[in-house]
Amino acid sequence: MLLEQERAEVVRICQEMQRQGLVVGTAGNVSVRVDDRVVISPSGMEYADLEPGDVGVHDLTGEPVDARFKPSSELPLHLAVYAATDAGAIVHNHAPASTALGLLVDEIPATHYYSAMFGGLIRVAPYATFGTAELADNVARALDGRLGALMANHGAITVGPTLSKAFSLLPYLEYVCEVQLRAMAASPATMRVLSPEQMREASAGLSGYGQSK
Numbered sequence: 001m002l003l004e005q006e007r008a009e010v011v012r013i014c015q016e017m018q019r020q021g022l023v024v025g026t027a028g029n030v031s032v033r034v035d036d037r038v039v040i041s042p043s044g045m046e047y048a049d050l051e052p053g054d055v056g057v058h059d060l061t062g063e064p065v066d067a068r069f070k071p072s073s074e075l076p077l078h079l080a081v082y083a084a085t086d087a088g089a090i091v092h093n094h095a096p097a098s099t100a101l102g103l104l105v106d107e108i109p110a111t112h113y114y115s116a117m118f119g120g121l122i123r124v125a126p127y128a129t130f131g132t133a134e135l136a137d138n139v140a141r142a143l144d145g146r147l148g149a150l151m152a153n154h155g156a157i158t159v160g161p162t163l164s165k166a167f168s169l170l171p172y173l174e175y176v177c178e179v180q181l182r183a184m185a186a187s188p189a190t191m192r193v194l195s196p197e198q199m200r201e202a203s204a205g206l207s208g209y210g211q212s213k
């Protein structure tokens, strides 16, 4: 099967996203780019039943190369992000804290140093109907120089060089949003934010953080 490993990885990430409560039902979508091919989750299919052969392969214009089912309705969004950035993979979800905070701010304030993981303050892409070119443009702009963004009245998106990297950022984004929401609910006027210098230092520290066996 064409790009079998990538298709299996898309299935795994979809199921993991659901297991962690980051999506409801068939919401959200996942893709990975390999050269001029995009491997993307299908539209409206139960993640528990998903198999690698159900995941389609499309070209960078959205034409199917090997796809048994309709692709995610957000294929234009994924294509726009691949065209505008050097992302190798994209994960999009509708997690509750990310979605709720996207109703309230245009940019997540620098309240937690984890924001530095995303390349700077995380923007909120203005609302447009799902599946449209307008939404794709808005999100591609919000992701300029960033590894994540919120989507107003919709959800969140993370990108990375690989699918596991893009997905690994998603729970951090949800956590930062959850913390921000709790702080806003408690006392929005007295919130302490990090200075640009503190954010730069956190960013430098995080870039070498983590180890693997």
Ligand SMILES: [Zn+2]
Residues within 6 Å of the ligand: 028, 074, 092, 093, 094, 130, 154, 155
């Ligand atoms: Zn969505």
